[in-house]
Amino acid sequence: NAGVTQTPKFRVLKTGQSMTLLCAQDMNHEYMYWYRQDPGMGLRLIHYSVGEGTTAKGEVPDGYNVSRLKKQNFLLGLESAAPSQTSVYFCASRPGTLYYNSPLHFGNGTRLTVT
Amino acid sequence: AQSVTQLGSHVSVSEGALVLLRCNYSSSVPPYLFWYVQYPNQGLQLLLKYTSAATLVKGINGFEAEFKKSETSFHLTKPSAHMSDAAEYFCAVTPAGGTALIFGKGTTLSVSS
Numbered sequence: 001n002a003g004v005t006q007t008p009k010f011r012v013l014k015t016g017q018s019m020t021l022l023c024a025q026d027m028n029h030e031y032m033y034w035y036r037q038d039p040g041m042g043l044r045l046i047h048y049s050v051g052e053g054t055t056a057k058g059e060v061p062d063g064y065n066v067s068r069l070k071k072q073n074f075l076l077g078l079e080s081a082a083p084s085q086t087s088v089y090f091c092a093s094r095p096g097t098l099y100y101n102s103p104l105h106f107g108n109g110t111r112l113t114v115t
Numbered sequence: 116a117q118s119v120t121q122l123g124s125h126v127s128v129s130e131g132a133l134v135l136l137r138c139n140y141s142s143s144v145p146p147y148l149f150w151y152v153q154y155p156n157q158g159l160q161l162l163l164k165y166t167s168a169a170t171l172v173k174g175i176n177g178f179e180a181e182f183k184k185s186e187t188s189f190h191l192t193k194p195s196a197h198m199s200d201a202a203e204y205f206c207a208v209t210p211a212g213g214t215a216l217i218f219g220k221g222t223t224l225s226v227s228s
Contacts, residue, residue: 004158031214033215033216035218040124040220040221041220042205042218042219042220042221043159043205043218044218045215045216045217048214048215050214058215090158090159092159092216101147101164101165101166101167101209103149103161103164104159104161104216106158106159106160107158108157108158109157109158
């Protein structure tokens with residue numbers, strides 16, 4: 001029972017480099033989310049998806065792109081990394097429409113450093 | 116826009132003392148409310164959630180929270196702190212009919228012996 005799996009766990013990038021963070025869930029959840037966590041800021045929503053092939057912007061979407069080609073996967077891309085994107089990134093998922101009070105299931109995070 | 120305010124970024128208690136972590140939300144319509152805990156270098160785990168079935172909600176590890184509509188609050192309490200409770204705690208809200216969870220900035224709980 002893997003739940004939500006994020007890869008990689010750690011990554012160091014140089015300014016201007018690109019990378020993709022992968023999130024996979026095996027719970028058949030409709031909704032998936034990408035958050036970033038920074039000290040004193042809590043978790044801020046980057047992008048989310050309410051189903052395969054759909055994505056939407058969250059609170060802090062600039063500099064990121066996402067794709068949901070398969071229901072179980074949600075990819076977060078950084079096209080040109082900046083030091084301000086140094087953060088811990090969390091993926092989460094939950095069941096869809098009828099389950100607004102269902103909790104999020106979180107991955108263990110990806111720690112990204114941009115130098 | 117919906118928001119969540121956690122009063123106190125850092126709370127320190129002695130082992131055995133009462134834990135009180137404060138959370139207020141802004142909404143004219145009662146939302147869905149959650150408390151999560153994060154231990155160092157880990158993801159977030161659900162402590163408890165408010166589902167409108169009862170205003171006093173019991174969660175894991177002896178924590179509970181009371182929903183007070185008149186005060187727009189959802190404070191988290193535990194009668195007796197344990198060293199293992201040291202962690203960061205987040206209050207979160209989903210607006211009624213909403214899809215995303217909005218988090219407060221978190222409160223770090225320290226427990227001393």
